[in-house]
Amino acid sequence: MKKSKNAAVEKTAPPSKKQRRRMVENAAVESDDDEEEPMPAALQRKIAAQARLQQDEMDLAGVPTSGLAMRASSSAAADSDDEGAIDKEGAADEDDLDDDIVGAGEFFEDVEELELGDEDRRVLDVLVDGGAPTRTLADVIMAKINERAAAVDGGVDGGAAEGELVPDLPPKVLEVYTSVGKVLSSYRSGKLPKAFKIVPRLANWEEVLYATDPDGWTPAATSEATRLFASNLNNKMAQRFYNLVLLPAVQRDIKQHGKLNFHLYLALKRALYKPSAFFKGLLLPLCETRCTVREALIIGSVLQKVSVPMLHSAVAILKLAEMSYSPANTLFLRTLLRKKYALPYRVIDALVEYFSGFADCTDIPSVLWQQTLLAFAQHYKAEITAEQKESIKLVLRAQPHAQITPEIRRELFSARTRGEAAVPMSAGRDTAADLMGD
Numbered sequence: 156m157k158k159s160k161n162a163a164v165e166k167t168a169p170p171s172k173k174q175r176r177r178m179v180e181n182a183a184v185e186s187d188d189d190e191e192e193p194m195p196a197a198l199q200r201k202i203a204a205q206a207r208l209q210q211d212e213m214d215l216a217g218v219p220t221s222g223l224a225m226r227a228s229s230s231a232a233a234d235s236d237d238e239g240a241i242d243k244e245g246a247a248d249e250d251d252l253d254d255d256i257v258g259a260g261e262f263f264e265d266v267e268e269l270e271l272g273d274e275d276r277r278v279l280d281v282l283v284d285g286g287a288p289t290r291t292l293a294d295v296i297m298a299k300i301n302e303r304a305a306a307v308d309g310g311v312d313g314g315a316a317e318g319e320l321v322p323d324l325p326p327k328v329l330e331v332y333t334s335v336g337k338v339l340s341s342y343r344s345g346k347l348p349k350a351f352k353i354v355p356r357l358a359n360w361e362e363v364l365y366a367t368d369p370d371g372w373t374p375a376a377t378s379e380a381t382r383l384f385a386s387n388l389n390n391k392m393a394q395r396f397y398n399l400v401l402l403p404a405v406q407r408d409i410k411q412h413g414k415l416n417f418h419l420y421l422a423l424k425r426a427l428y429k430p431s432a433f434f435k436g437l438l439l440p441l442c443e444t445r446c447t448v449r450e451a452l453i454i455g456s457v458l459q460k461v462s463v464p465m466l467h468s469a470v471a472i473l474k475l476a477e478m479s480y481s482p483a484n485t486l487f488l489r490t491l492l493r494k495k496y497a498l499p500y501r502v503i504d505a506l507v508e509y510f511s512g513f514a515d516c517t518d519i520p521s522v523l524w525q526q527t528l529l530a531f532a533q534h535y536k537a538e539i540t541a542e543q544k545e546s547i548k549l550v551l552r553a554q555p556h557a558q559i560t561p562e563i564r565r566e567l568f569s570a571r572t573r574g575e576a577a578v579p580m581s582a583g584r585d586t587a588a589d590l591m592g593d
Contacts, residue, residue, distance in 0.1 A: 324359075329366055336367035342376040347383065355387035361395070369400045370407075374418035377404050381422040385429055393429045394436035401426060402437050406450065415453045423457045430467040439474055442484050451483035455490040465496045473502050476509040482523055489527040495534050500573075503538050506531055511546045514553045525559040532566040540573045 170178070324332075335348045351367070354360050372380065377400070384396045401422060408416050426433050438458075441450065468491050475488045510528055513520055528550075539547075544567055551560050 324362060324366060328363070332363055332366040333368075336371065339367060339376040339380075340371040340373065342373050342379075344375060347376075347379055351380075352383065355384055355392075360392070361399070364396075364400070369404070372404070374404075374408065374416040374422075377401065378418040378422040378425070382425045385425055385432075390429055390432045393426075393432035397426055397432055397436035398440055402441065405454075406441075409447075409450055409453065413449070420453070420457070423454060424461055427457065427461045427463065430463050434467060434471045434474075438471065438487065442475065442478060442481075442487065446481070446483040448482050448486065451486040455486050458487070458490050459493070463494070465498075468494065468496050469498050469502050472498065473505050476502075476505045480513075480520075480524070482521060485521070485523050485527050489523065489530055492527065492530040492534060498535065498538075500538065503535055504543075506535075507539060507543045507546065510550055511543075514546070514550045516554070520554055522556070522559070525554075525556045525563075529559055529563050529566070532563045536566050536570040538573050539567070544568065544572065 331350055335351050338348055339351070354363050357363055369377075369380075381396075381401055385393055388396060405415065405419055405423065408419055423437075426437065438454065441454070472488065472491050475484050475491075478484050510531070513524075528547075532547075547563075547567060551563060
């Protein structure tokens with residue numbers, strides 16, 4: 156009976172710790188063997204792409220040193236293409252990432268409505284019909300190609316045929332950045348191609364950028380490119396990018412839709428990270444050529460929301476005051492004056508001269524001009540001399556407005572002039588007390 160009891164105990168005894176560990180390991184091995192699946196298609200494509208890149212590097216092993224950077228660019232572009240292929244399979248996830256932007260609306264429309272009179276319409280038509288055409292990136296590249304051809308051929312134009320523009324780049328580089336342009340033409344979100352990120356560091360970045368066809372970029376790609384170039388280029392180069400790429404894209408979108416895409420609006424805000432390049436490359440060229448009131452309203456809203464250093468704003472105000480009158484220029488001037496910067500006396504004098512020039516004007520200025528003069532009087536009334544106030548008084552007599560002119564008079568002639576010492580309130584009370592005592 157004892158032996159049988161011991162045998163029953165041995166049969167029902169639980170396995171030891173070592174036995175349990177072996178049982179778990181054996182079960183894991185069996186489950187791995189049973190659940191083994193073929194390699195995912197995306198991973199197969201990526202491995203095949205890496206193999207092709209290695210083969211290309213072996214084929215190009217005899218290329219001179221100047222071609223090493225080009226091979227690196229092609230490898231980066233191929234990696235970006237592979238990442239794009241993988242991202243396409245997760246399109247549903249990308250849509251979820253874009254919910255915030257989609258919720259904000261495809262276009263930016265936060266602008267005020269502006270009523271224009273007959274005279275403003277006439278001036279606007281003159282501005283739209285006249286003016287020099289905007290210089291594009293293609294014009295710059297064509298000029299460089301012609302200059303190089305003239306230098307090589309001794310003055311004989313040996314460039315591309317009329318209507319045909321091909322950047323002077325190696326075939327491999329041209330192929331890589333043409334494929335990058337195709338990626339940017341359908342870009343919505345995510346990482347930019349690696350080959351595109353090195354463009355700001357290239358000496359001939361304009362020609363390389365033209366190979367990507369900036370006119371075909373999506374608004375999201377233009378916004379990301381603006382952030383990239385504003386961060387990596389100096390003021391002079393960023394100014395050229397704003398003038399040749401960003402400004403035509405903004406004008407084209409506003410003209411086509413009557414409003415600005417939300418991504419392009421973000422691009423304008425990012426462009427103000429370099430205010431000097433923004434004013435010289437975008438705002439002032441826009442005012443000097445053909446600027447519609449709609450464009451001025453949208454770009455002016457960017458200036459209104461983003462903080463700009465005082466010196467850059469002062470220079471922009473000075474340049475705008477030296478230009479001829481137009482509704483768009485006056486709108487930019489009003490926006491900058493309402494930011495209440497402490498302007499130098501030179502800028503104040505230029506503004507007084509600008510407003511005084513309307514004393515002999517036979518045409519009645521618009522309400523927008525009257526509002527600009529009111530903003531100037533409200534914020535800079537203490538920085539104007541007595542002679543300048545008299546000249547503005549002549550303007551108010553020649554160009555009156557029933558509601559706005561009394562406000563301008565009240566602001567101007569109820570404040571002290573430049574160079575006049577302010578009398579403290581306590582000093583005034585003491586003087587009155589002395590007089591009453593006498």
